[in-house]
Amino acid sequence: MAPLDYLKDELADLEEQGLLLHPRTLEGPTGARARFDGRDVINLASNNYLGLANHPRLNEAASGAALALGAGSGAVRSIAGTMSMHRDLERRFADFKHAEDALMFQSGFAANAGTVAAILDKEDVIVSDQLNHASIIDGARLSGAEIKVFPHRDVDAADDLLAETARPGRRQLLITDGVFSMDGDIAPLPGLVEVAERHGAIMMVDDAHASGVLGRGGAGTVDHFGLHGRVDVQVGTLSKAIGVLGGFIAGPTHLIQWLQNRGRPYLFSTSAPPAVVSACIAALDVIRDEPQRIDRLWSNTRLFKEGLHALGFDTGESQTPITPVITGEEDETQEFARRLFDEGVFAPAIVFPTVARGRARVRTIVTADHSEDDLRQALEVFGRAGRELGLV
Ligand SMILES: Cc1ncc(COP(=O)(O)O)c(C=O)c1O
Incomplete structure (x- = not known):
C-alpha cells in the first residue's frame, strides 16, 4: 500500500456521507446569468456583489497593466515585489476605510490568518465569535494564543470571557466577522467595541462581506x-x-509597519501581479463613480428577501444580500x-460541516447586476x- 492510500478511504467516507465536494465549472465569465456545467442559469452563488468582476473598466485596467508592466511582480513584497501601484492601492484602501494606512495581502484568507498570527503569541488570548471565518480560526491557532469562543453574536458572553481570561501583561483580542458568510447577519459591533474598550482588548473585524456593501460608499460595518x-x-x-x-x-x-516585518504571507509569498492591483484600483474608482x-x-436584496418570505421560506437572521434559505436536513x-x-x-x-447539522440551507447572494x-x-x-419537495 502506498503511504497516501489512506486518503482513498477518507474520500470514500466523505462520498458515503454526501460530503464530498463536486464543484460546478463556470464556462465563461461570471455574472448575474452565467453558464455552469453546460447550463445557462441565474447565478445566485457568487460574491460578485457589485457586478465588478467583469466590469469593462476593471477588465481594461487589468489588461492594460499586464501589457505595460508584465504578468507577474517577480518577488515577495519585502524583497523586490513592491511596485508603486501596490502602495497606491494601499493608500486608496486606507482612505476607503478611514484608516491611517493599509496593507495588501494575496487573499482575504492570508490577511486574516497572517495578521492574527503576527499580533499575538502564546501568552495571549483570542475571544472569537462561534461563526467566525476559517481564516480567523487558522490564524488564531497559528498564533499559539489561548482561544475562547463565544456563542454567536452574544456580547455578554464575550464580555464574560474577556473578564475571565484577563491577566496582568496578557494581550486580548476580540474578533468578529462584520457580516457572517453563511447567515448574512451583522455582528453587534457597537456592543463588542464597548466591551473591548472596557477590557483594553484589541478589536478586530473581518469585513470580507461588508466592504463595498455596508456603510457609506461601501466603507463597511x-x-x-x-x-x-x-x-x-x-x-x-x-x-x-x-x-x-x-x-x-x-x-x-504602526500596525501596518509591524505586519510588513512580521506578517508571514506578506514576507514569504509573492505579491499580487499588476493586472490584479490595477483592476482593484479601478474597482475603487467605479465604486466612487457609480454609487447606484x-x-x-x-x-x-429587499425584493428577493420579500419574495422568499412571501413564499414561506425561513431565511434565518439575514440582514444583508446573503440570504440563506434554511431547509434543515442535508439530503x-x-x-x-x-x-x-x-x-x-x-x-x-x-451542509455540515460548513454549518451545523440540521441547519442545512441553500445560500443565495443577489448582486447589483441582477x-x-x-x-x-x-x-x-x-x-x-x-412546494414539490414539501419545504413550503
Ligand atoms: C468572512 C470571510 N473572511 C475571509 C474570507 C477570505 O477571503 P478571500 O476569498 O479573499 O481569501 C472569506 C471568503 O471566503 C470570508 O467569507
Whole structure:
C-alpha cells in the first residue's frame, strides 16, 4: 500500500456521507446569468456583489497593466515585489476605510490568518465569535494564543470571557466577522467595541462581506455603525464586492509597519501581479463613480428577501444580500439545490460541516447586476421546487 492510500478511504467516507465536494465549472465569465456545467442559469452563488468582476473598466485596467508592466511582480513584497501601484492601492484602501494606512495581502484568507498570527503569541488570548471565518480560526491557532469562543453574536458572553481570561501583561483580542458568510447577519459591533474598550482588548473585524456593501460608499460595518477610530484592525477582501483577488488590513501606521516585518504571507509569498492591483484600483474608482450599484444591490436584496418570505421560506437572521434559505436536513437540501439548478437557478447547498447539522440551507447572494426579471424568475423556481419537495 502506498503511504497516501489512506486518503482513498477518507474520500470514500466523505462520498458515503454526501460530503464530498463536486464543484460546478463556470464556462465563461461570471455574472448575474452565467453558464455552469453546460447550463445557462441565474447565478445566485457568487460574491460578485457589485457586478465588478467583469466590469469593462476593471477588465481594461487589468489588461492594460499586464501589457505595460508584465504578468507577474517577480518577488515577495519585502524583497523586490513592491511596485508603486501596490502602495497606491494601499493608500486608496486606507482612505476607503478611514484608516491611517493599509496593507495588501494575496487573499482575504492570508490577511486574516497572517495578521492574527503576527499580533499575538502564546501568552495571549483570542475571544472569537462561534461563526467566525476559517481564516480567523487558522490564524488564531497559528498564533499559539489561548482561544475562547463565544456563542454567536452574544456580547455578554464575550464580555464574560474577556473578564475571565484577563491577566496582568496578557494581550486580548476580540474578533468578529462584520457580516457572517453563511447567515448574512451583522455582528453587534457597537456592543463588542464597548466591551473591548472596557477590557483594553484589541478589536478586530473581518469585513470580507461588508466592504463595498455596508456603510457609506461601501466603507463597511465600522462606518455603518459610526465606529471610526474605535476598531483597531479592519480586514477586507478584494475578491468579493471589489471583484478581483486579494485581501487587506487597514489600521494605524504602526500596525501596518509591524505586519510588513512580521506578517508571514506578506514576507514569504509573492505579491499580487499588476493586472490584479490595477483592476482593484479601478474597482475603487467605479465604486466612487457609480454609487447606484450599491443602491441597486440593496433594492435587489429587499425584493428577493420579500419574495422568499412571501413564499414561506425561513431565511434565518439575514440582514444583508446573503440570504440563506434554511431547509434543515442535508439530503433534502442537496435535492432542493439540484432541482433549482435543473430549472435554471444556481444556489449552492451548504451542509455540515460548513454549518451545523440540521441547519442545512441553500445560500443565495443577489448582486447589483441582477435584473428584477432575473429575481422574479428565480423566485418562481424557488416556489415551485420548494412546494414539490414539501419545504413550503
Ligand atoms: C468572512 C470571510 N473572511 C475571509 C474570507 C477570505 O477571503 P478571500 O476569498 O479573499 O481569501 C472569506 C471568503 O471566503 C470570508 O467569507
